[in-house]
Amino acid sequence: MKITVVRDILEANDRIADLNRELFDRHHLFVINLMSSPGAGKTSLLERTIDGLKQDLRIGVIEGDIQSSRDAERIARKSVPVVQINTGGACHLDGNMIRETFHEFNFEEMDLLVVENVGNLVCPAEFKVGEDMKVMILSVAEGDDKPMKYPLMFRESKALLINKIDLLPYVDCSVERIREDSLRINPELRIFEVSCKNGNGLEEWCGWLKGRVKAGRPG
Amino acid sequence: MKITVVRDILEANDRIADLNRELFDRHHLFVINLMSSPGAGKTSLLERTIDGLKQDLRIGVIEGDIQSSRDAERIARKSVPVVQINTGGACHLDGNMIRETFHEFNFEEMDLLVVENVGNLVCPAEFKVGEDMKVMILSVAEGDDKPMKYPLMFRESKALLINKIDLLPYVDCSVERIREDSLRINPELRIFEVSCKNGNGLEEWCGWLKGRVKAGRPG
Numbered sequence: 001m002k003i004t005v006v007r008d009i010l011e012a013n014d015r016i017a018d019l020n021r022e023l024f025d026r027h028h029l030f031v032i033n034l035m036s037s038p039g040a041g042k043t044s045l046l047e048r049t050i051d052g053l054k055q056d057l058r059i060g061v062i063e064g065d066i067q068s069s070r071d072a073e074r075i076a077r078k079s080v081p082v083v084q085i086n087t088g089g090a091c092h093l094d095g096n097m098i099r100e101t102f103h104e105f106n107f108e109e110m111d112l113l114v115v116e117n118v119g120n121l122v123c124p125a126e127f128k129v130g131e132d133m134k135v136m137i138l139s140v141a142e143g144d145d146k147p148m149k150y151p152l153m154f155r156e157s158k159a160l161l162i163n164k165i166d167l168l169p170y171v172d173c174s175v176e177r178i179r180e181d182s183l184r185i186n187p188e189l190r191i192f193e194v195s196c197k198n199g200n201g202l203e204e205w206c207g208w209l210k211g212r213v214k215a216g217r218p219g
Numbered sequence: 220m221k222i223t224v225v226r227d228i229l230e231a232n233d234r235i236a237d238l239n240r241e242l243f244d245r246h247h248l249f250v251i252n253l254m255s256s257p258g259a260g261k262t263s264l265l266e267r268t269i270d271g272l273k274q275d276l277r278i279g280v281i282e283g284d285i286q287s288s289r290d291a292e293r294i295a296r297k298s299v300p301v302v303q304i305n306t307g308g309a310c311h312l313d314g315n316m317i318r319e320t321f322h323e324f325n326f327e328e329m330d331l332l333v334v335e336n337v338g339n340l341v342c343p344a345e346f347k348v349g350e351d352m353k354v355m356i357l358s359v360a361e362g363d364d365k366p367m368k369y370p371l372m373f374r375e376s377k378a379l380l381i382n383k384i385d386l387l388p389y390v391d392c393s394v395e396r397i398r399e400d401s402l403r404i405n406p407e408l409r410i411f412e413v414s415c416k417n418g419n420g421l422e423e424w425c426g427w428l429k430g431r432v433k434a435g436r437p438g
Contacts (some may be wrong), residue, residue: 038256038340038369066341068367075318089371091310111428119368121257122285122310122339141360141386142258148287149338150257152308167360168387172416197391 006011013127016095017134020193027107030213031115033093036103040139041163043071046114052206054111057111057213058128061089064118065092071116081105092173095130112213121146133158133159133218140173149179156180158218159190161205166195177195232346233315239349246326246390249432250314250334251413252350254372257338259358260382262290263415265333269297271425276432283312283337290335299420300324311342314349331432340365344372352377352437359392360382366400372400378438380424385414 024031034119036042043063050059060146063072083101085093098115105113115131117124125134136157138146141164147154154160157215160182162175182189190208195199212218221275228438243250255261262282269278275394280301282291302320304312326334334350336343344353355376360383366373373379379396379401394412401408409427414421431437 037258037361038365039339039358065368067370068364070364070367089341089345091339119256119343120339120341121312122308122337123342126308139258139360141358141390142256142381145287145289146257148289149284151286163361167386168388169362170386 004056010075010126013094013096016099016130016211017130020095021099022151023102024113024130024132028216029107029110029113030216031113031131032209033115033117033124033129033134034137035124035134035157036119036137036213037121037142038201040119040142040195041168042119042137043074043117044092045137045163045194046075046116047078048196048199048202049114049206049209050080053112053210054078055078056210057113059114060105060110062093062098062113062115062139064097064116066091066118069111074092081110087118091118091120093117093129094127098129102130104175107139121150121153125156126137133212134157137161137163138178140167141171143172144174144177147178147185151185154185154189157165157186157189159192159205159208162191163196165193165200166197229345230314232315233364234319236347236349239314239317242321243326243332243349243351246329246334247435248326248329249435250332250348250350251358252334252336252343252348252353252430254336254340254343254353254376255338255356256340256358256361259338259356259361261335261338261356262416264356264380264413265294265384266297266423267415267418267421268333268428269294269299271421272331272429273297273299275429277328278333279329280326281317281332281334282405283316283335285309285337289333300329310337310339311346311362311368312336312348313346317348336358340369340372344375352431354378354380356380357397358395359386359394360390362391363393363396366397366404370404373404373408376405376408378380378427380410381410381412382415384412385416434436
């Protein structure tokens, strides 16, 4: 019974996400769905990515949070268009929520839209928003058993950013194990090791992302 | 429409959780629902708590994960009864899942049952399992903005363990801010600062928990 309900919701969401996608394609807008656990560093990565790419790409941001507008305020300081979605209780963004922000943006003046999802390693991976690709972040402070325990997000993502590598001397976490288990789940996954604190690895990530946006292709 | 469906599910779950609770009460069994983001340290805390209390209390554990039995294997090494629930895709445990483990335990020989929920700072707080109290963990690596962004779990919990305080010199996180924001949401919240790595604060936590179990009261 419950499974049926969930499947209906997912199918209805897929249809709306497809409509979003058509609109994005019409405006040649590349869209990323950025996902992670709470506190893995999505907003920090986004700040760094905007710094790295704003000379080359016109970027817009949708911030998803249960409540508060703190993340949107952080992004607004970067002088890019940003809209905050407060989901109330919902633990993920869906296609409809994204759709309701469209009138706030001028897509003709944007190359890249980043959707920062609610902090949650589970549900966001199930709900498409119309993105070209999903990107996920894992902080080394979360430990190296996460691919095995939360495989769906690793399977669905095109890129994995292993963040906070500056903490590696102080935590029990093998980056090698994350790499091996992630690639077993998703052999096509592109993996970057980064630190949003000291900037390590961000140039490589920004270069790769810029290439994908310019090519208009996630793969 | 979707809201109605969700409410029905929650109400049905509450009824099952109440049945679980009656059964627990009949066996004088104290039950904790342990919740956090992925990688905040639930299993490590549980290992440490078993070490600290096994002379005084007979403990059993239910491990909830999307998939894998890694956490149950870790707990089994402590020689306490443990059952692993794999939720498939579900991002939280519910009353029915807990109910299905009952035949695996002898409640007459247990004082404390700890239910380790799926790693998720959102949904588990909405689904009762029949617990006496909810306890949550927040790792300092997740940052100090979590009470403001994920208030429900802070509101529902009786105790908050601020974990990985050994990492404080290396992360941008104010424990004072976590304390202030958490207590604004939930003035009754009992807060412990702990490190499962070096053992700091665990004696105080174990002492408090033992008192609650012996009194048979969460408050």
